Amino acid sequence: xxxxxxxxxxxxxxxxxxxxxxxxxxxxxxxxxxxxxxxxxxxxxxxxxxxxxxxxxxxxxxxxxxxxxxxxxxxxxxxxxxxxxxxxxxxxxxxxxxxxxxxxxxxxxxxxxxxxxxxxxxxxxxxxxxxxxxxxxxxxxxxxxxxxxxxxxxxxxxxxxxxxxxxxxxxxxxxxxxxxxxxxxxxxxxxxxxxxxxxxxxxxxxxxxxxxxxxxxxxxxxxxxxxxxxxxxxxxxxxxxxxxxxxxxxxxxxxxxxxxxxxxxxxxxxxxxxxxxxxxxxxxxxxxxxxxxxxxxxxxxxxxxxxxxxxxxxxxxxxxxxxxxxxxxxxxxxxxxxxxxxxxxxxxxxxxxxxxxxxxxxxxxxxxxxxxxxxxxx
Ligand SMILES: C[S@@+](CC[C@H](N)C(=O)[O-])C[C@H]1O[C@@H](n2cnc3c(N)ncnc32)[C@H](O)[C@@H]1O
Numbered sequence: 018x019x020x021x022x023x024x025x026x027x028x029x030x031x032x033x034x035x036x037x038x039x040x041x042x043x044x045x046x047x048x049x050x051x052x053x054x055x056x057x058x059x060x061x062x063x064x065x066x067x068x069x070x071x072x073x074x075x076x077x078x079x080x081x082x083x084x085x086x087x088x089x090x091x092x093x094x095x096x097x098x099x100x101x102x103x104x105x106x107x108x109x110x111x112x113x114x115x116x117x118x119x120x121x122x123x124x125x126x127x128x129x130x131x132x133x134x135x136x137x138x139x140x141x142x143x144x145x146x147x148x149x150x151x152x153x154x155x156x157x158x159x160x161x162x163x164x165x166x167x168x169x170x171x172x173x174x175x176x177x178x179x180x181x182x183x184x185x186x187x188x189x190x191x192x193x194x195x196x197x198x199x200x201x202x203x204x205x206x207x208x209x210x211x212x213x214x215x216x217x218x219x220x221x222x223x224x225x226x227x228x229x230x231x232x233x234x235x236x237x238x239x240x241x242x243x244x245x246x247x248x249x250x251x252x253x254x255x256x257x258x259x260x261x262x263x264x265x266x267x268x269x270x271x272x273x274x275x276x277x278x279x280x281x282x283x284x285x286x287x288x289x290x291x292x293x294x295x296x297x298x299x300x301x302x303x304x305x306x307x308x309x310x311x312x313x314x315x316x317x318x319x320x321x322x323x324x325x326x327x328x329x330x331x332x333x334x335x336x337x338x339x340x341x342x343x344x345x346x347x348x349x350x351x352x353x354x355x356x357x358x359x360x361x362x363x364x365x366x367x368x369x370x371x372x373x374x375x376x377x378x379x380x381x382x383x384x385x386x387x388x389x390x391x392x393x394x395x
Contacts, residue, residue, distance in 0.1 A: 039054050
């Protein structure tokens with residue numbers, strides 16, 4: 018089958034996690050470049066990459082890359098690419114353009130030149146003057162960076178964070194792809210105890226449970242490239258069958274989620290059920306100030322509330338004081354906290370974090386504070 022280059026796009030700070038995921042799917046040549054992970058694959062791998070990547074934003078099919086300092090260069094470069102291999106004569110296609118640190122900076126101009134060039138190419142290939150655009154959808158991305166144009170087709174459609182399980186969102190829910198990355202950046206393994214004491218819609222815990230049971234995150238949704246004739250329908254069918262076959266139905270998990278808000282907890286429960294992990298997570302309405310931990314070892318991953326919109330300073334202070342009291346001396350607990358509050362490490366007196374990772378949550382700069390706990394005896 019035909020070889021292609023795929024690109025898994027990654028949010029800032031998550032490139033290494035996405036790279037590891039791509040490698041784990043068997044693509045050994047995965048390489049990180051400017052916020053994306055490129056890898057060589059077969060056409061029939063497109064379904065598998067979309068179904069299984071947990072932390073990537075989307076999977077793009079690379080059509081070409083070339084230098085473009087002028088609109089003529091862009092036009093000629095785009096027209097030279099074999100769009101007819103993918104876009105059908107009745108295909109509807111949209112172009113998204115962007116220019117960063119490039120002579121061609123206007124995204125509108127990049128879009129219209131690219132669209133014209135693709136139309137020219139397809140006119141020649143299909144020997145027609147006019148396109149009906151009633152068939153499958155194609156989204157072309159034309160991204161210029163430092164005068165190099167990268168042309169891709171988006172195989173995912175809606176971003177991969179849209180798993181289809183989250184209907185109830187609570188306040189400030191985490192993107193599912195980011196939540197999956199937080200779990201993968203932690204010491205959590207399916208046999209270990211995991212809690213999120215301020216779990217909101219339950220995203221972190223649901224993503225962990227899906228990992229624990231080996232459920233492909235994309236199993237419950239569809240993808241743009243499913244409508245493309247160039248990818249045999251059997252490849253999608255097979256990838257879904259395989260994903261269903263490898264689900265670990267009896268994996269015992271110990272995952273607990275709490276939140277002060279009863280309605281939010283009910284929503285998290287409903288989300289987990291829809292993600293088919295309703296039985297794997299115990300959700301309970303609880304104020305973190307009443308949390309009591311009797312286990313010696315465990316993993317805590319949480320996205321703390323922060324900002325005047327969510328709660329006032331006095332309340333946040335109380336949360337920090339009780340969190341400190343509960344976890345300061347729990348040396349067997351690995352603690353992972355995502356927050357925009359740079360003061361957090363001053364309040365949590367367990368010592369300096371072992372690692373601090375800068376990330377973005379809905380365009381807000383946040384830090385992922387990581388405190389490694391002692392490993393439980395074997
Ligand atoms: C940033 S949100 C968590 C979002 C979550 N990660 C998600 O993906 O939906 C913070 C949560 O902390 C909860 N919260 C605030 N104060 C709390 C307290 N004292 N005890 C427990 N939960 C609290 C809020 O109800 C809110 O759902």
